[in-house]
Amino acid sequence: MKTLSISHLLVLLCLVSAGLYAADKGTDGVLVALQADDLKVVQAGEVVYQANCAACHGKYLEGQPNWRQRDANGYLPAPPHDAEGHTWHHADDLLFEITKYGPGAVIGDKNYKTLMPAYQGLLSDDEIIAVLSFIKNTWPEEERAWQEQVNGNDPNTFGTVEKKSSLLDQLKK
Numbered sequence: 001m002k003t004l005s006i007s008h009l010l011v012l013l014c015l016v017s018a019g020l021y022a023a024d025k026g027t028d029g030v031l032v033a034l035q036a037d038d039l040k041v042v043q044a045g046e047v048v049y050q051a052n053c054a055a056c057h058g059k060y061l062e063g064q065p066n067w068r069q070r071d072a073n074g075y076l077p078a079p080p081h082d083a084e085g086h087t088w089h090h091a092d093d094l095l096f097e098i099t100k101y102g103p104g105a106v107i108g109d110k111n112y113k114t115l116m117p118a119y120q121g122l123l124s125d126d127e128i129i130a131v132l133s134f135i136k137n138t139w140p141e142e143e144r145a146w147q148e149q150v151n152g153n154d155p156n157t158f159g160t161v162e163k164k165s166s167l168l169d170q171l172k173k
């Protein structure tokens with residue numbers, strides 16, 4: 001129970017900070033919405049994910065071991081992007097900006113130590129939207145509903161399209 005309450009506290013803290021960005025145009029003044037129910041976008045995103053993100057965040061979005069603890073050099077391992085992680089605590093636009101500009105730019109600290117690359121110039125905006133849409137598509141209903149609330153959307157309006165039976169599901173079998 002102890003770990004449960006601590007993790008709930010963490011969820012709350014993340015939400016409070018993510019909430020600052022909800023329905024917010026973030027640092028670049030553009031409000032981006034992901035397209036997690038558009039299967040074409042999701043499928044394209046899966047390809048982008050396996051080619052660019054899986055090496056760190058895991059083939060199955062499972063992240064790296066001990067992802068909450070910085071290593072001896074002060075770097076965090078790559079967190080999972082599945083329901084175990086906290087990617088789903090953040091609004092669409094914040095996820096886009098973390099991926100495009102890097103975590104340091106988003107938190108306003110140019111010297112922030114991180115191994116997460118900034119993908120500006122490496123991936124197009126459409127590719128970034130696609131890869132994050134793929135990630136978002138894999139989240140279970142509860143996390144999806146929660147994240148839509150962080151986005152400032154009605155939590156009941158997502159998922160009208162059947163979930164893609166992705167490579168992810170097939171590989172896990």
Ligand code: HEC
Pocket residue numbers: 048049052053054055056057075076077078079085086087088090095098099103113114115116117119131132
């Ligand atoms: C070289 C390893 C590496 C690669 C490749 C990588 N990441 Fe990351 N990513 C990280 C690390 C490490 C973090 C933790 C950030 C920190 O240091 O605070 C992270 C964090 C993130 C976060 C923030 C998660 C959260 O819950 O706050 C997002 C979103 C993200 N990555 C998306 C991506 C996407 C999308 C790709 C592929 C296009 C990608 N990453 C590729 C290492 C990587």
